Amino acid sequence: MRILGDNDVGMRMWDPSTGGGYDGLTPHGPNLNQGAESTLALISTLQQARRWS
Secondary structure, X not given: OHHHOXXXXXXXXXXXXXXXXXXXXXXXXXXXXXXXXXXXXXXXXXXXXXXXX
């Protein structure tokens, strides 16, 4: 799925081992904090991507 790394630094914004979404993107990669809001945003994004594909 293209959205998993389609950002300025080309890195996915989630951890497949935990299912958590990362809180932000820095010039060096994702901020590895996995807050609840980020995980919910990830779930919503994946649902929308599945609907469009």
